[in-house]
Structures are given as C-alpha cells and as structure tokens.
Amino acid sequence: MSQPLTSTPYTGGVPAPVPTGPVRLHINGETRTLQLAPWTSLLDALREYAHLTGTKKGCDHGQCGACTVLVNGLRINSCLTLAVMHEDDDITTIEGLGTPENLSPLQQAFVDHDAFQCGYCTPGQICSAQGLLNEGRAHSEAEIKELMSGNLCRCGAYVGILDAVKEVVDKESSDVGA
Amino acid sequence: MSQTNHIGKGPNRVDGPLKVSGTAHYSGEFNVPNLAYGYVVSSPIAKGKIVAIHADEVRALPGVLEVFSHDNVPHLAWFDKSYKDQIAPGGSPFRPLHEPDITFNQQPVALVVADTFELARYAAALLRIDYEQEAHETNLETKRAEGFVPGKGKTGFQPPPPPRGNPDKAWVNATHQMEAEYAHGAQHHNPMELFTTTVEWRGDGQITAYDKTQGVFNVKNYLMGVFGLGKDDVRVVNQFMGGGFGSGLRPQYSVFMGVLAALELKRSVRVTLTRQQMFSIGHRPNTLQVVKMGTNPDGTLAALQHHALHETSQFEDYTENIVNWSGMLYQCDNVKLGYELAKLDIYSPQDMRAPGAASGNVGLEVAMDEMAYAAGLDPLEFRLRNYADRDQNVDKPFSSKKLRECYQQGAAKFGWEKRTQEPRSMRANGKLVGMGMGGGVWDATQNKSAAKALISADGHLTVRSGTGENGTGTYTIMTQIAAETLGLPLEAVTFELGDTDQPEAPIQGGSWTAASVGTAVKNACDALGEKILKLAQKQDDSPLKGAKFDEVEFVNGQLRLRLDHDQAVVLRDVLQASGETQLEADSSATPNMAKQQGYSMHSHNVAFAEVEVDEDLGTIKVTRVVSAVAAGRILNQKTARSQVLGSVIWGLGMALMEETIMDHKFGRYVNHNFAEYHIPVNADIPHIDAIFVHEDDDIVNPLGVKGIGEVGMLGVTAAIANAVFHATGKRVRDLPIMLDKLL
Incomplete structure (x- = not known):
C-alpha cells in the first residue's frame, strides 16, 4: 500500500540564482x-x-x-x-570588543565567573550583555535574567552569566554615580 | 610553601580568553582556501523509497558542483563492519546515500555542493525528489506487547542482573506497596554548535577533517573503514567542540558527506547541518517504565521491581543501562529488573547526558517518593533506612561512597527539616510550595589513554593527548595535573588535544576523561620527570646524586629531595646546563584491574528542589536547588561547580520542558527547532548550590577522580517532580510536567 509523493516539474526550467554584487x-x-x-x-x-x-x-x-x-x-x-x-x-x-591579550571588562568577568563551558554561545552572550549595558535598562538580577533570556546556553552556564553581567553592571553604575 | 599545587583549586579556564574573544576555532571555522559548501537534503517521509532524483536540473545551475545521492555515490565499503564505530550498537549502521530506501523521516537523501553556501542552499531547495511512501509506525504505545530483550548491545551495555530473592512474593506480602508507570518522550541533545565538518583537501587523496566530534580517533577509524583510506590519508581534528552531551560520540552523517564530497571533487568542502537536521542524528529514546515497590513494617524495602521499554530504529538495537541502577542504589534483597526494546521507523537513539541513568532515575526516584508516602515516611528518612553499603548487583563493596554525607550536607543546606510532609501544606507568596528530593549513581570508569610530554630548554612544558574539550574543562584540568606533577606554574604549561596526530585517547564521554586522560597525563609527566632527574644527576655537583625517583619531588620550579628541601636544583638550570633543546616522554594509563576487581566503583549525588506552583495557572517555578555530589577528588572547584550547575539545569529541562514531539501521522518530529523544543533560559534558573563531598579513593585511579559530567544530572528531575507532588498533591508520571497536567 505505497503512495506516490511526486514533485511538480518547473515550467521554463530551474530559476537561476540572483547574481552577487x-x-x-x-x-x-x-x-x-x-x-x-x-x-x-x-x-x-x-x-x-x-x-x-x-x-x-x-x-x-x-x-x-x-x-x-x-x-x-x-x-x-x-x-x-x-x-x-x-x-x-x-x-x-x-x-x-576585545582580544585574548586585552579583554573587555565583560569578557574578563565571563572568564572570572566561569560564565561558559563549551564557549559556543559565549560571543553572543557577551555581545548581548554589551547591548544590555548600552541600553542602560538592567539593574536588578531579575531584569538581567529576563533581558539575557534571548541567548540560549545548552551547557547551562546561566548562573555564571548572571554573576558576570551583574558585576559589570554594578561597576558601571557605581562609576556613573561617582 | 608550594605555589605549584594546582589540583583541587579553582583557577580560571586556561582556554577562557580564547572562548570569550571569539578566537577559539570550532569545526566550521577553519577557513581553508578554495572551499566549497555542501547542503544536505532530508527526506520528508518516514518510510518508503526514492523513485527519482532530478539532480540534472540543479547541476545545470552555474556554481553548483555536484549533487550526491544513492544514484551516483561511488562504491564504498561493503560490509557493515566498516561502518561500525567504536560504540555502534548491534545491527546494521545507517549508511548515508547508500540506497533508495527511506527508513526514517529526515533521512539525508542528497548533498548539494556549490561554490558558496548560499548557492548550495538555493540549489538544495530546488532539488526535486519523487518518493513512494509506505505505511510507517513511530508510536511506542503500539509496541507495548512487542518488546524484545536486546542481544549483546554496544560497548558499555550491561544487561540487567538476574533477579535476586523472591521479588514477586515479597511484593505481594509487603506491608505497604506501590506500583506505577512512568514515561518520557524523546529528547534531543541540541548542543549550541551545529554539526559541521570542514574537510581540507590536501592533494593526493589526503584529507584533514575538522569535525564536530567527541572522538577524533573514532571518526578517523570510521572514515578509514568506509572510504578505504590509509592511516596517513586522513587526519581528524577537533580542538573546541560547541557542546556534545553525547551527540558527538558516533560519527555523524555530516562528516561522511563532507569527506565524500572532498574525495570526489578533490576540493575542500564544508558541510553544516541545520538546527532542524540536528533532530535527525540521535536522541534520548521515548521510554516507558513500570516500578513496583513494597516495604517491611520497619520501612526497609521488601521488594523492588523495575522494568523499562524504549524505542530503537529498525536497523540498530540501541541500548542503555536504565534499570540496573535500581538494583544498587538501595539495599533490597528481592529485586527484579527488566529491559526491552521496540523497533520503530525512526533514527537510532544515541547516548545523551547520563544515558539510561537519567531515564531510569526518574522511575526509581519518583517511585521512592511514592513509596515513602505510602509507608508514611519522610522521603529522606526512607532513603536513609535503605542505604546500601554494598553493591548488591555484583555483591561487592564500593571503592568509596559518601552518599550519606551528601544527604546530610545537602539537607542541611537546603533546610529540609522545615518541610512538612503533607502535600499542599506549604505556601508562600500566594503560591503552593513544594520540596522534593532525589538521588543518583553513575559509573566511575577509566579507559586506556596515552599522552606525550615535552619540555623545552626554557622550561616550558607541552603535553598532548587526542582527547576533547566540549566545555568540560579538559584543557584546564590537564594543565593543572601536568603543572603540579612537574612543579610548574600553570603559565609554563600548554596542553594540546583533539588531533589524531597526537597519542590516542578514548572518546570523550561517560564522565571518564578526567580519570583516563588525567592519569595518562600524570604518567607522561612522571616519565619525563625521571628523565629530568637523570639529567640533573649527571651534573658534577648535583645534590641529588643517588636519589631514587620516589625520593624527589617537583615543586615551585625546582627538583628537590622530599626529605631535605635544601637539596634542590632549578628545573630550568638543569635543562639549560644539559645542552638538550628538548626532552620528551610518552606514557599511557590503563585501569589497575587487580586493584579494582574486588570493588564497585561509582559516584553518587542527591538533589533537593523547591518549587512554587500557581494553582490558578498551573505554572511551576523552581526556586531553589541544592545538589550534593560525591565523586572522589575534585580537580578544579570552578569548572566542577559549573558542570554541576549545568547538570542541574539539564535536570530542570527534563522535568519541566524538554520533549521532542512526534507527529505520528507523518512520522516526523514537529518541534524540531529552538522555538518549540524548549530548553531552560536564564530567567528559568533558580538559586543553585553545589556541594562536593570529598572522597579519598585510590582504587578508582591514581588521581582519585570519578568524573562529574553526568552524575550531577541525576536526582534533579525526580526532585522537581516530587516537589511538584508535594506542592499540589498531584502525581505527574509523564514528563515533562507542563502546566496543563496540573490543571
């Protein structure tokens, strides 16, 4: 009791790809x-x-x-x-944002708090955290957690990510305050 | 005081600066010249046959190099044996692009190769394929009566031990009884990095495959077998893996495709799977379990029965150890364990973090909670009354087991004494509060490994072993072991891994890397140390003359007598005075069978979880988890903690979110993407405490490590499920516990 699943032929041939520029x-x-x-x-x-x-x-x-x-x-x-x-x-x-020899404050905080394991989501996490700092919106832990939730981490390094971001957020706000 | 004792401390990851700056190179990030791109086309049907592939239509597009399918793949190895990797289960391994038959949905049916990724993707989308569909079966429920006992199974599979005592009679006669069925659906590893292979064509039929894998040697042997390549024709490299969790234990079809195209086109090729295709490479199988327990009047277990049935493919008998743990975690004289498979029209399942144990642990530890309630006992007290001092499965003592201390320290940290036994008896913030617990056990394994150590005249030590780094911290712990063994600062040591040109190491899995490769690294450094001692003793005024190797130690960059620290030489001076530019030593490590044969060797853990449940909405929030782990010696407090925190989060995902849902009409996973296959995000994460209970254990291996990548996941899922029961009075036995199951 097999059933055919047949494709529809192209009329006028296969459409050509768009050229590069x-x-x-x-x-x-x-x-x-x-x-x-x-x-x-x-x-x-x-x-x-x-x-x-x-x-x-x-x-x-x-x-x-x-x-x-x-x-x-x-x-x-x-x-x-x-x-x-x-x-x-x-x-x-x-x-x-930084190089291995000259890490940005966020990058250094990620290393110090072990905010990654395999490291694959890490650049995205750090860019996202940098954006968060630029937005100036995150102040509490709950806000950071919510606003960093668009970046998945399958290793589950979220605790370190929170601690790393919080350290830099706190430092930046105290610098502004001073 | 020694500044070169590194083991047990918590230095930052040595590969951290590379990972946080985007300069660690994963498999798809080697930009070799003249690279072509392959895009995989997947079957939309679960069973049937390809009738026609209209490849010429897309081959005609400028920039498309080739369309590979069963129509034109050249003659490859004939026998199944050539396709079997180190941990292949019984049966016939899947051969990509081998025949027109379709045996699972999303089966790769073609590879389109083009000059650019965009063009390959475009041409793949246009490729017309005609199929004949046949009726398929993907529903495990239909196979309840068709389970079979698997044969030999894959490496590491142990059939459940035979029954002991009289488990049926003991259950019938027990004072209190429970019997329940537990289920969870398929789950997928979903490492963040997509499976990718960059195959560099080196000319003359030689290739280097930068492949996403947990075992470069396993992939190399597979490629040699399948493509008939010589030992020198293929090198496999993986220096950084963007998460594995078991998905990279076996060679995946991405590496087959990349190598096929590179050899045929004589050109470098990269093949990257899509996230959707990541749901076609193996999974934790859909599993049904039945547990029966009975207790004596004193709360000890009178009987324990545990049976599991899970799915496998039509072509392989994938096996895992699901029920065996139930015969050893608690003391019980009447035990019956059963294990069966059922064949479906799906791809073969694949080991996924704590394979078998994570599944069986849910059945066992939720059943223990149910039994505790039936017997009127606190769940912790119930476990303490049934504490196992011997592994009854094999009738041997444990090499070490501090699970009791885990219970005590975990309960104290969590505040278990504040828990009231009655379900629905605790509230906070307008929500129902529940507290639950669960514990687990995992193997402490050591596998044969080799390593090479080299020291240059300037005193820099390089150690190599072809193991892997998928986030576990391999670079860091091996650097610590090597540095401590030869008394050097961490900065003076480089550990290199993930290359088949290096000494052979086992697949990175089973939580055995620290024990296996770590011991080989230590042995290689010791062998190098002996050579350094001999060099030192050659010098005329050496204070170490006549000293045996076990009478000296390497500390703070010096080599000195253990009993007289003033009799010392500086390592670098010895090397420079010797005139040698480099010294090297090779060594390997195998388990000490004579020492180990009388013991059962395992790590243990316990997790305590607190949840808040909104009774109106059914939403569950995990608010706190305490995980206490006894896994021998901890090499790095920081990376070990991260592994346990990550394990807890995996347990949380399994309890409340993760399930790959099969649409049985199409035989296809329907939520095969990150928007619909839910894994925990930052906002889901509770406060987590990780406790390590130290164990001295010189039986497992000379380092005394048991491995922690998997044990930390156990207990967590059951603890959350049990906490949900405690909060709501509703016992949910099919995972994940979504809000609809509470309403």
Missing part, C-alpha cells in the same frame, strides 16, 4: 567590501566571507541568540538580517 560593511572600525548574493545573511557574511568566526550560528532562525552582534550599539540577531541592509551601519562583533 559588492557590499561595503563597516565592521569593528574597518571597512570591508565583500562580494555577496543579496540573500546572504549578515551572519554568513561575517563568518564565511569576512572570516570573523567569533559570531556563531546556532539555529539560523533567530531562536538562540548565538549570532548576536551590535549594530550601531544595539544588539540584533545577525542571522535575521541581510548583509546588504547594513552598508551604512557600524557593526561590532565579539572580535571588536
């Missing part, structure tokens, strides 16, 4: 011109064309937050936006 992106203070198909996501442009692999792909559907980058200081899922839409924007990735 140059796209100018300002990433971490540098201007890069990449040859991209218009449907290339910002995430794929960063990873596969600019070779900035610090930004991670975890779902490609805006569900996990691993691809979080800062666009003009605001955190976005780079898998949910096309590279061609960002020619006039300032894009900051994890590589733009």
Whole structure:
C-alpha cells in the first residue's frame, strides 16, 4: 500500500540564482567590501566571507541568540538580517570588543565567573550583555535574567552569566554615580 | 610553601580568553582556501523509497558542483563492519546515500555542493525528489506487547542482573506497596554548535577533517573503514567542540558527506547541518517504565521491581543501562529488573547526558517518593533506612561512597527539616510550595589513554593527548595535573588535544576523561620527570646524586629531595646546563584491574528542589536547588561547580520542558527547532548550590577522580517532580510536567 509523493516539474526550467554584487560593511572600525548574493545573511557574511568566526550560528532562525552582534550599539540577531541592509551601519562583533591579550571588562568577568563551558554561545552572550549595558535598562538580577533570556546556553552556564553581567553592571553604575 | 599545587583549586579556564574573544576555532571555522559548501537534503517521509532524483536540473545551475545521492555515490565499503564505530550498537549502521530506501523521516537523501553556501542552499531547495511512501509506525504505545530483550548491545551495555530473592512474593506480602508507570518522550541533545565538518583537501587523496566530534580517533577509524583510506590519508581534528552531551560520540552523517564530497571533487568542502537536521542524528529514546515497590513494617524495602521499554530504529538495537541502577542504589534483597526494546521507523537513539541513568532515575526516584508516602515516611528518612553499603548487583563493596554525607550536607543546606510532609501544606507568596528530593549513581570508569610530554630548554612544558574539550574543562584540568606533577606554574604549561596526530585517547564521554586522560597525563609527566632527574644527576655537583625517583619531588620550579628541601636544583638550570633543546616522554594509563576487581566503583549525588506552583495557572517555578555530589577528588572547584550547575539545569529541562514531539501521522518530529523544543533560559534558573563531598579513593585511579559530567544530572528531575507532588498533591508520571497536567 505505497503512495506516490511526486514533485511538480518547473515550467521554463530551474530559476537561476540572483547574481552577487559588492557590499561595503563597516565592521569593528574597518571597512570591508565583500562580494555577496543579496540573500546572504549578515551572519554568513561575517563568518564565511569576512572570516570573523567569533559570531556563531546556532539555529539560523533567530531562536538562540548565538549570532548576536551590535549594530550601531544595539544588539540584533545577525542571522535575521541581510548583509546588504547594513552598508551604512557600524557593526561590532565579539572580535571588536576585545582580544585574548586585552579583554573587555565583560569578557574578563565571563572568564572570572566561569560564565561558559563549551564557549559556543559565549560571543553572543557577551555581545548581548554589551547591548544590555548600552541600553542602560538592567539593574536588578531579575531584569538581567529576563533581558539575557534571548541567548540560549545548552551547557547551562546561566548562573555564571548572571554573576558576570551583574558585576559589570554594578561597576558601571557605581562609576556613573561617582 | 608550594605555589605549584594546582589540583583541587579553582583557577580560571586556561582556554577562557580564547572562548570569550571569539578566537577559539570550532569545526566550521577553519577557513581553508578554495572551499566549497555542501547542503544536505532530508527526506520528508518516514518510510518508503526514492523513485527519482532530478539532480540534472540543479547541476545545470552555474556554481553548483555536484549533487550526491544513492544514484551516483561511488562504491564504498561493503560490509557493515566498516561502518561500525567504536560504540555502534548491534545491527546494521545507517549508511548515508547508500540506497533508495527511506527508513526514517529526515533521512539525508542528497548533498548539494556549490561554490558558496548560499548557492548550495538555493540549489538544495530546488532539488526535486519523487518518493513512494509506505505505511510507517513511530508510536511506542503500539509496541507495548512487542518488546524484545536486546542481544549483546554496544560497548558499555550491561544487561540487567538476574533477579535476586523472591521479588514477586515479597511484593505481594509487603506491608505497604506501590506500583506505577512512568514515561518520557524523546529528547534531543541540541548542543549550541551545529554539526559541521570542514574537510581540507590536501592533494593526493589526503584529507584533514575538522569535525564536530567527541572522538577524533573514532571518526578517523570510521572514515578509514568506509572510504578505504590509509592511516596517513586522513587526519581528524577537533580542538573546541560547541557542546556534545553525547551527540558527538558516533560519527555523524555530516562528516561522511563532507569527506565524500572532498574525495570526489578533490576540493575542500564544508558541510553544516541545520538546527532542524540536528533532530535527525540521535536522541534520548521515548521510554516507558513500570516500578513496583513494597516495604517491611520497619520501612526497609521488601521488594523492588523495575522494568523499562524504549524505542530503537529498525536497523540498530540501541541500548542503555536504565534499570540496573535500581538494583544498587538501595539495599533490597528481592529485586527484579527488566529491559526491552521496540523497533520503530525512526533514527537510532544515541547516548545523551547520563544515558539510561537519567531515564531510569526518574522511575526509581519518583517511585521512592511514592513509596515513602505510602509507608508514611519522610522521603529522606526512607532513603536513609535503605542505604546500601554494598553493591548488591555484583555483591561487592564500593571503592568509596559518601552518599550519606551528601544527604546530610545537602539537607542541611537546603533546610529540609522545615518541610512538612503533607502535600499542599506549604505556601508562600500566594503560591503552593513544594520540596522534593532525589538521588543518583553513575559509573566511575577509566579507559586506556596515552599522552606525550615535552619540555623545552626554557622550561616550558607541552603535553598532548587526542582527547576533547566540549566545555568540560579538559584543557584546564590537564594543565593543572601536568603543572603540579612537574612543579610548574600553570603559565609554563600548554596542553594540546583533539588531533589524531597526537597519542590516542578514548572518546570523550561517560564522565571518564578526567580519570583516563588525567592519569595518562600524570604518567607522561612522571616519565619525563625521571628523565629530568637523570639529567640533573649527571651534573658534577648535583645534590641529588643517588636519589631514587620516589625520593624527589617537583615543586615551585625546582627538583628537590622530599626529605631535605635544601637539596634542590632549578628545573630550568638543569635543562639549560644539559645542552638538550628538548626532552620528551610518552606514557599511557590503563585501569589497575587487580586493584579494582574486588570493588564497585561509582559516584553518587542527591538533589533537593523547591518549587512554587500557581494553582490558578498551573505554572511551576523552581526556586531553589541544592545538589550534593560525591565523586572522589575534585580537580578544579570552578569548572566542577559549573558542570554541576549545568547538570542541574539539564535536570530542570527534563522535568519541566524538554520533549521532542512526534507527529505520528507523518512520522516526523514537529518541534524540531529552538522555538518549540524548549530548553531552560536564564530567567528559568533558580538559586543553585553545589556541594562536593570529598572522597579519598585510590582504587578508582591514581588521581582519585570519578568524573562529574553526568552524575550531577541525576536526582534533579525526580526532585522537581516530587516537589511538584508535594506542592499540589498531584502525581505527574509523564514528563515533562507542563502546566496543563496540573490543571
């Protein structure tokens, strides 16, 4: 009792792909011109064309937050936006926040609080936390937890993430106060 | 005072700066030149046959290099044996692109390779495939009467021990009895990193596969067998893995696809699965369990019976140890354990964090709670009355077991004494409050491992072993062990892993890496230390002349007599004076069978959980968890704590969220993405305390470590389920406990 599941042939042949073109992106203070198909996501442009692999792909559907980058200081899922839409924007990735020899305060806090295990969601967590700091919204633990909940961590490093973000949030607010 | 005692302290991860700066390179992040991209096409049907693949239509697109399917895959290895990896279960392993037959939904049926990722994805979306569908069965409920006892099973599988005592009669005659059925659906590992392989074509049929795997040697052997490659033709590398949890124990079809395309096209190729395809590579199986218990008048267990049935594929008999633990966690003389499989039209299940134990533990530990209530006993008191001082499954004492201390310290920290026994008797913040507990047991295993240690004239130590780092902290603990063994600061040591060019290490799983690779690292450093001592003694005025190796120690960059610390030489001076540019030593480590054969070796834990339940909405909030773990010696307080916190969160996910839902009409998982397969997020996380109860155990291995990646997950799920019962009076026996089950 088998049933056929037959595809519908294309009329006029298989549609051709859209041609590529140059796209100018300002990433971490540098201007890069990449040859991209218009449907290339910002995430794929960063990873596969600019070779900035610090930004991670975890779902490609805006569900996990691993691809979080800062666009003009605001955190976005780079898998949910096309590279061609960002020619006039300032894009900051994890590589733009600090280096192994010169970590940013958030990066150092993540190391100190062991706020990661496998490390794959970590760049997205840190970019998200940096966005949170830029937004100036998170003050209490509950707010940080809620506003960091768009970034999944399968290792379950959430306690360390909270502690790391809180340390930097507290420090920044006391610096402002002083 | 020694500054080079590192073991047991809590230094930051040595690979931390790389991970937080985006400079740790995972498998899809090696940008080799002239890279092509492969995109996998998955079957939309669960059973049937491919009738036609209209590959020429998309092959004609400019930039598309090839479409691989069963139509054109070249002759590969013929026998099943060549496809069997180190931990393959019984049966015939799945062979990707081998034949037109479809045996599970989402089966990979084609690989489209193109110059760019965008083009490969586009062409894959256009590829037309015609199928003949056949009727499938994916519902375990229909197979209750068709369970079968598996044969030999995979490495590590132990059939349940034969019954002891008279479990049927003892249950019938017991003072108090319980009998219940427990169920959970399929669960998927879902590491954050997608399965990816970057295959670098090195020319002349030689490749390097940067592959997401928990075992580079397992993948290498698989590739050699399947593709007929020589030992020098293939190198497999994984220096950072974005989470495994068991999903990378076996070679996945992503590496098969990447290597196939690279060899055929003579070009470097990257293949990355989608998140949806991550639900086609193995899972914790849908499991049904029945537990029967009975007690004597004094609250001791009179009888314990535990039976489990779980799904497997049509082609492999995937096995795990689900019920065995129930015969050893508590003292009971009348025990019957049963274990069966049923075949469905699904992909083979795959070990997932604490495989078997996590499933069986829910049955056992919720049943213990039910039994405690039936017998009118506090659940902690009930467990203490049934404490096992011997492993009755094998009739041996434990090499060490401080579960009693875990109970005591965990209960004290949690405030268990404030709990009132009656369900629905505690309230706070307008909500029902519940407190529950559960405990668990996991194997302490050591597997054969090898390591190489090298020290340069400037005193920098490099140690290598082909193990893995998937978040467990391997780089850090191995660095600590090596540095302490040769008396060096952590900065003077580099540990390298994840490469088949290094000494062989086992698959990273089963919580055995610290014990196995750690011992090999220690042995290699000791072997190197002996060479350093000999060099030192060659020097004319050496204060160490005549000293045996066990009479010296390496501390603070010095080599000195144990009994006279003033008789010392500086390590770096010895190396520089010797004129050698580098010294090296290889060593391996195997379990000491003679020492171990008289003992049962296990880690234990207990978890206490508090929940708040909104009675109107049925919402459950876990507010506190205390987890107390007895796992021998802890190598790194910081990374070990993180593992336990992560385990607790896994237990929480299993209790309240995680289930891959099968639409039986299509034989397809319908929530195969992160929006619908729920894992805990930051806002779900309660306050968690992790307690380590130290155990001295020189039987398990010279380091005294038992491993902690899995034991910490046990008990948690049951503790939360039991807390929900305590809060609401409703006993939910099918996980996850969603709010509809409380309304």
